[in-house]
Amino acid sequence: MKPSPFTYHDPQSVAETAAILSEVEDCRLLAGGQSLMPMMNFRFVQPSNLVDLNGVRELAFVREDAGRIAFGAMTRQRTLERSAGLRESCPIIPLALSHVGHRQTRARGTIGGSLCHFDPSAELCNLAALHEAELVLARRGGERALPFAEFGVGYLTTAVEPDEFLREVRFRRWPQGHGYAFEEFAMRHGDFAICAISCLVTLAPSGAVDDIAIAVSGVGAVPFRLGEAEASARGERPGHDLYRALATAASKVEAMSDSYVSAGYRQHLARILTYRAVKSAVENAGMRAAA
């Protein structure tokens, strides 16, 4: 079908966007349009006002400093996928993006759009959990920064208020040479993930796990970390026993079930993919450190 009529706004700056949002009601923000446009074509969503962010150039950037990497909300997935800088400093981003939709959708899709849509299986939401993302929400006359845990409220739901919009996303930056892995299971390439596990790890000179992060998506209504299991892994020697313990912890999480995939199957995938992800992250941490 076709979208129902709306009033179209195309602000050119953050300030102009904030001003429009402070005035209009029943409004949707259009980022890359790879989720909102289908919903509008189906008329699941029929906003009276559409605010198109594609003209707001100051929302498209990647900035790296010592402790973190900041992304403008309108940075295209394709830009992140191709970034030589990120390939060095945060190689899990291009790796995970290869699972996001298809080349045509990544050309338009943005990091901010994906986070604000907040699909439980979205790879970028998984990465935000993994990197303890901080999300900067702007509104007229101010802004606030939310930790990821407070940003994602529930299934397809975020804490963004109607007069607010996502301006910037900040990822924690891991030390050079850290290990990384992204393991996903979907029915076909580019389909929604039934389960995805990401892992980052650093090893101490002794070879023991120094720091580790594991994020699970597609399984619960929001992506989450295996916090307790991560804590118990720090200081341990990597190997089959550790991978198995982490995999077991992953299989005990609460899981969604729907008409295609049972909760038990999602937990099974969480177990298998966690084992693989941690093992491969540990192995490439060793290799990258040696290189």
Next chain:
Amino acid sequence: MSQTRSIAVTVNGRTYEKTVETRRTLVDFLRVDLGLTGTHIGCEHGACGACTVRVEGEAVRSCLMLAVQANGKSIVTVEGLAQGNALNPLQQAFWEKNGLQCGFCTPGMLMTISEFLEEVPSPTEEEVREALSGNVCRCTGYQAIVDAVLQVAAQARAEKEAV
């Protein structure tokens, strides 16, 4: 309460100035307003890839863009590939390898692959299949399409080496 805007869009080298409803999708603009019906609509929700066109060089789904978002931009559609009656090498390879049956998916396939081969001139079969993951074909089983892409890539390599 429908709202309109005037836009200027360059399609296959020719600039069109039109007044469109702001809710007009890019694919409807191309097909209905400009009469360029080579670009197909399969699903209208981003699932099939039949509507793929190149906007500023990038292959995108034109059912998921608004015509107003194309204002000032340069677009290439399937009509922009052939030179008069002469098929371009990719089209020729589709012809030779039976890369189409009903032809419904073909415009989207061609536009996707034309971008992909500029980026990856010597792809492996696996890379071709991954590049085509966003284009659905109900007829060919994909094998003939993959063959056509690999053939045209091999030809381009051979020509380059001959120079």
